[in-house]
Amino acid sequence: xxxxxxxxxxxxxxxxxxxxxxxxxxxxxxxxxxxxxxxxxxxxxxxxxxxxxxxxxxxxxxxxxxxxxxxxxxxxxxxxxxxxxxxxxxxxxxxxxxxxxxxxxxxxxxxxxxxxxxxxxxxxxxxxxxxxxxxxxxxxxxxxxxxxxxxxxxxxxxxxxxxxxxxxxxxxxxxxxx
Numbered sequence: 356x357x358x359x360x361x362x363x364x365x366x367x368x369x370x371x372x373x374x375x376x377x378x379x380x381x382x383x384x385x386x387x388x389x390x391x392x393x394x395x396x397x398x399x400x401x402x403x404x405x406x407x408x409x410x411x412x413x414x415x416x417x418x419x420x421x422x423x424x425x426x427x428x429x430x431x432x433x434x435x436x437x438x439x440x441x442x443x444x445x446x447x448x449x450x451x452x453x454x455x456x457x458x459x460x461x462x463x464x465x466x467x468x469x470x471x472x473x474x475x476x477x478x479x480x481x482x483x484x485x486x487x488x489x490x491x492x493x494x495x496x497x498x499x500x501x502x503x504x505x506x507x508x509x510x511x512x513x514x515x516x517x518x519x520x521x522x523x524x525x526x527x528x529x530x531x532x533x
Contacts, residue, residue, distance in 0.1 A: 356417035358409075358431060360424030362390040368423055371447065375421060384418070393426040394516055396461055402430050410438060420444040425453050425474070426517055429460055435481055444481065446474075448488040450521050453477050465520035490522055492529045 357376075363369045376386040389409065396402055409431070416439045422428045428446050435442065452471040454460040459470055474485055499506055511526055513519035 356413060356419070357386065357388040357421045357423065358427045359388065359390050360393050360422070360426035360430075362392060363388065371423060387413075387417070391427050391430060393430060396430075399458065399461060402457060402461065405430060406434060409434065416442050418442070422446045424448050424518075425450055426460065428478070429453060429457055432477075432481075435483075441482065443483070445484045445486065446478070447486050449474055449485045451487065451489075452521075454517065460517060463515050463517075463520075465517065471524075490525045492522075492525045493533055496529065 357372050359368055359372070361368070363372055372388050376388075380386050389412075391405060396405070420431070420439070420442055422431070422444065425446060425448070428444075428449075431439075435444065452473050454465065455470055455472045459465065464470065474487070478485055496509070499509060511523065513523055
């Protein structure tokens with residue numbers, strides 16, 4: 356079961372799903388996919404409804420779950436404490452940290468100390484493989500300097516999504532440190 360945090364409209368996410376489907380589909384193995392559309396969720400009740408939908412749609416637990424993005428894991432994590440406890444899982448495109456709790460994530464409350472916890476901590480104890488996706492902020496800035504040495508200012512354009520909060524945090528850390 357491939358669970359996408361958003362949808363499969365983006366080429367890279369669709370290609371990942373297509374590759375998984377093409378490589379793993381066989382007479383005894385069916386690959387299914389679900390779009391979770393998490394950025395559209397604004398209430399915890401919507402998250403709970405999504406979990407209930409997954410449990411009803413997949414009354415027999417999947418043989419393996421592949422998450423495209425940390426948000427999908429945050430939404431589905433309780434399933435792996437209960438009904439899907441023994442299902443192995445993979446998180447693709449993970450970051451070094453995740454929101455401490457689902458409420459912060461849904462409310463887009465990413466500012467302030469203690470809002471994030473290390474991915475290693477939040478995923479400990481699960482049959483889970485995490486494939487991290489780093490941002491190369493310092494390398495990108497250095498490349499800009501090399502290619503356009505006269506540039507003195509750059510702008511970071513972002514929105515209120517989780518991934519943008521993570522990028523802003525990385526940029527802030529690089530600016531402070533380097």
